[in-house]
Amino acid sequence: MKNVQYLIIGAGISGLTFANYCEGKYLIIEKENEVGGYCRTIRRNGYVWDYSGHFFHFKTDEFKNKFINEMPKDEIIYNEKCTKILYKGKFINFPFQTNIHQLAKQEFIDCLYDLFNKEEKEKYDNFLDMLYGKFGKSIVEKFLRPYNEKLYAIDLTKLDVDAMGRFFPYADKEAIIKNMKNSQINSYNANFLYPKNGAESFIKILYDNLEKENILLNTTVEKIDINNKIVTLSNGEKIKYIYLINTMPLNKLLQMIKNHDELLEEMSYNKVLVFNLGFDKKSPLCTKEHWLYIPSKKCNYYRCGFYDNILNSDKLSMYVEIGYPKNAIITQEIINEQLKLTLYNLKKSGIITKDMKLVDYAPIVMDPAYVHINTETNKKIYCLKTELSKQNIYTIGRYGAWTYNSMEDSMVAAKELAQKLGGETL
Numbered sequence: 001m002k003n004v005q006y007l008i009i010g011a012g013i014s015g016l017t018f019a020n021y022c023e024g025k026y027l028i029i030e031k032e033n034e035v036g037g038y039c040r041t042i043r044r045n046g047y048v049w050d051y052s053g054h055f056f057h058f059k060t061d062e063f064k065n066k067f068i069n070e071m072p073k074d075e076i077i078y079n080e081k082c083t084k085i086l087y088k089g090k091f092i093n094f095p096f097q098t099n100i101h102q103l104a105k106q107e108f109i110d111c112l113y114d115l116f117n118k119e120e121k122e123k124y125d126n127f128l129d130m131l132y133g134k135f136g137k138s139i140v141e142k143f144l145r146p147y148n149e150k151l152y153a154i155d156l157t158k159l160d161v162d163a164m165g166r167f168f169p170y171a172d173k174e175a176i177i178k179n180m181k182n183s184q185i186n187s188y189n190a191n192f193l194y195p196k197n198g199a200e201s202f203i204k205i206l207y208d209n210l211e212k213e214n215i216l217l218n219t220t221v222e223k224i225d226i227n228n229k230i231v232t233l234s235n236g237e238k239i240k241y242i243y244l245i246n247t248m249p250l251n252k253l254l255q256m257i258k259n260h261d262e263l264l265e266e267m268s269y270n271k272v273l274v275f276n277l278g279f280d281k282k283s284p285l286c287t288k289e290h291w292l293y294i295p296s297k298k299c300n301y302y303r304c305g306f307y308d309n310i311l312n313s314d315k316l317s318m319y320v321e322i323g324y325p326k327n328a329i330i331t332q333e334i335i336n337e338q339l340k341l342t343l344y345n346l347k348k349s350g351i352i353t354k355d356m357k358l359v360d361y362a363p364i365v366m367d368p369a370y371v372h373i374n375t376e377t378n379k380k381i382y383c384l385k386t387e388l389s390k391q392n393i394y395t396i397g398r399y400g401a402w403t404y405n406s407m408e409d410s411m412v413a414a415k416e417l418a419q420k421l422g423g424e425t426l
């Protein structure tokens, strides 16, 4: 039987980063026939599509420099974010709560009035309760509630107050009023950089540093024997490990190690159906926007984005995202229906016109996509991770750790773990 120090499940950005920083013998097992996980890129017919828009908003210089120093300068595009909300047929700036002055007069008055008459609390019960308490009825009901319901595909009272962490654009009354004259609100993603050949270019840098014989593609981890520290692969091979580094979704890991049915039932998340769409002409409406937020429940997608405006290309190349609850089964029939509906809604809003031809498209189901953060479940997951670590199992990455974070956050965590384990004496 083969022995390895680190058996890594998954060759997404987390697994590849861990392998880049660990000392000792590692083996990555990846079920797909290529590396990258959700950070893969499809290049077809002149279109460059990620698995939905995947943009790097670096907080640290380390990974930013790691990538940009190893890529030809002209392959990276730097953008100052241009995002809008499509609200009742008009564009208003994102975030909604700080741009209510761009609404029609009566709607603006409603939002402002409710903002000054909201009932703030010391402590909120859940995400929806927090939204009403901090922003007032009109801002919540015009944007925050419908948009987040479409995205998370769940009753927002089931989400934690801090469900979106640093990704939620908070703003108090003073900031909202100041922003009416002077746009000053900074967000975590005010600037972003993007490689011309898609997010996968960064994955390639991580992959190129590794020994290819230590990466098994087209191979699934099917069984884990925790007591004997042995995994069984889809090709029947058994491998003994010292440390198991998991990056597959935590719910899938729990199904494999068994006896966690109650927690599995409790763990909540959404799925996202993404359509990457390539047309023969530019959009007459969206000529500079990078992505749009769409709160209206009459429209099937909650967000859409424009690769052609990011890459400065001459044909509309875009993605749309549609949220589903965790138990939804997204069949081919549903995909076909949603494609029709998407094209209808794109036309209705003027993003495409009837003389524009859809040249190519690629649907992708992201399952899971957004983990629903809940304090009680999180406590149980924390205890579980502590127990697993006593058995040399570490579960990392956005889905392995069961959290809401960015690609860079996952890289930082993977590197830290590799360094921590490297310092341990066996």
Ligand SMILES: Cc1cc2nc3c(=O)[nH]c(=O)nc-3n(C[C@H](O)[C@H](O)[C@H](O)COP(=O)(O)OP(=O)(O)OC[C@H]3O[C@@H](n4cnc5c(N)ncnc54)[C@H](O)[C@@H]3O)c2cc1C
Pocket: 009, 010, 011, 012, 013, 014, 015, 029, 030, 031, 032, 035, 036, 037, 038, 039, 052, 053, 054, 055, 056, 057, 219, 220, 221, 222, 247, 248, 249, 252, 272, 321, 366, 368, 369, 370, 396, 397, 398, 399, 400, 405, 406, 407, 408, 410
């Ligand atoms: C709609 C959407 C948009 C996003 N946009 C951004 C963005 O703009 N910026 C950003 O920073 N982040 C974004 N993210 C988050 C980003 O996708 C993740 O943080 C990141 O890709 C997670 O990487 P990972 O390696 O942890 O997991 P994954 O990419 O999921 O990798 C896990 C790997 O494990 C493999 N695997 C699973 N089961 C097995 C098995 N049994 N055996 C072997 N292999 C297995 C999978 O095939 C996969 O390759 C977005 C996410 C979504 C859903």
